[in-house]
Amino acid sequence: MLTVALLFGGRSSEHTISCSTAGGVLSAIDRTKYRVIPIGITEDGAFTLQPDDASLFTLNPSKMPMVDDNGSRVLWPSSASSRELRVTDAAGATTSLGEVDVVFPILHGPFGEDGTVQGMLELVGLPYVGNGVLASALGMDKHFTKTALEAAGVAVAPWVTVSPAQWSRDNDLWRGRAAALGLPVFVKPARAGSSVGVTKVRSAEELDAALETAWAEDGKALIEAAIVGRELECGVLSGRDGSAPRVSLAGEIIVAGDGFYDFDAKYLDDSAAQLVCPASLLDGELAEMQRIAARAFEAINGSGLARVDFFFTGTEFIVNELNTMPGFTPISMFPKCWAASGMTYPELIDELIELGLETAR
Secondary structure (H helix, E strand, C coil): CEEEEEEEECCCCCHHHHHHHHHHHHHHCCCCCEEEEEEEECCCCCEEECCCCHHHHCCCCCCCCCCCCCCCEEECCCCCCCCEEEEECCCCCEEEEEECCEEEECCCCCCCCCCHHHHHHHHHCCCECCCCHHHHHHHHCHHHHHHHHHHCCCCECCEEEECHHHHHHCHHHHHHHHHCCCCCEEEEECCCCCCCCCEEECCHHHHHHHHHHHHCCCCCEEEEECCCCEEEEEEEECCHHHCCCEEEEEEEEEECCCCCCCHHHHHHCCCCEEEECCCCCCHHHHHHHHHHHHHHHHHCCCCCEEEEEEEECCCCEEEEEEECCCCCCCCCHHHHHHHHCCCCHHHHHHHHHHHHHHHHC
16 A cells, blocks of 8 residues: 655645645545555645544635644655654654655645655655646746746737836836726736636736736736637646646636636636536647647646646637646546546545656665
């Protein structure tokens, strides 16, 4: 039986979504194959040993789950010569948790999805699920994701990236660059997910407030041209033994009214958007979307998994974002797309763990 350290929570604004993902994984992982060590990272960054109880982390819009600081502290190996984890309880007693075969970091946002935790795991020699340091860092920063995709010949929405200092120092220059994108535009933090800090700007007068909202999440903000088209997504998994990436069927997000797929629509308001999977596409359209998704995944040196988000204008697929640790609750689009492609949620967990172990070999 393999021992899996499930790492969730974290210091980012997506803490509760990561906890909800933990609930899904804890409820579905095959207990005949895996012993699970649930490690919750508090909002202050403490690594704590949490109960192995999926019900504590169920997605609940009225009371979103969080990591409780119970006073325990998980101690990582001090070198790459050991895979043993230990825990100190609230009373100060230290015990062994045994050796870990693989870490499953289901963390979203900064301090988890951005290469920081991946770097820590590399340093102590622990195999882990998902993307490596470079791909995680690239995928987290929307500006550099777009830069890498453009260099690989993948179409992205036109954008400019600006910091508060740049905006203040050369205001007329940056306003002109933003105006050249037309209206509406979307203003986003460069490094955040789950649509946190994102604003749809319909007039020039709304731009300053939207930038302040984005800068509250990150020191850089993207101003991005709005693309009119269908919102489509697909999941990507690494191929086995160096083979080509595998891409799922497509899913579609249909947003009610004139809104967009923001945090509330994703997690709190069931009526705000409809997720359709598989999406209705012609065979040639699906094949082209899958080709571009695989190209985008390879462009950031992806490994393990990713979700690639598109706008489809009817004639062109434009990549909106690439998520290196996508939402992974049972109702999230990534597992839905793979379920439609023939891989159940427990089988998807198995596959990701196997890919993590294969990458480490």
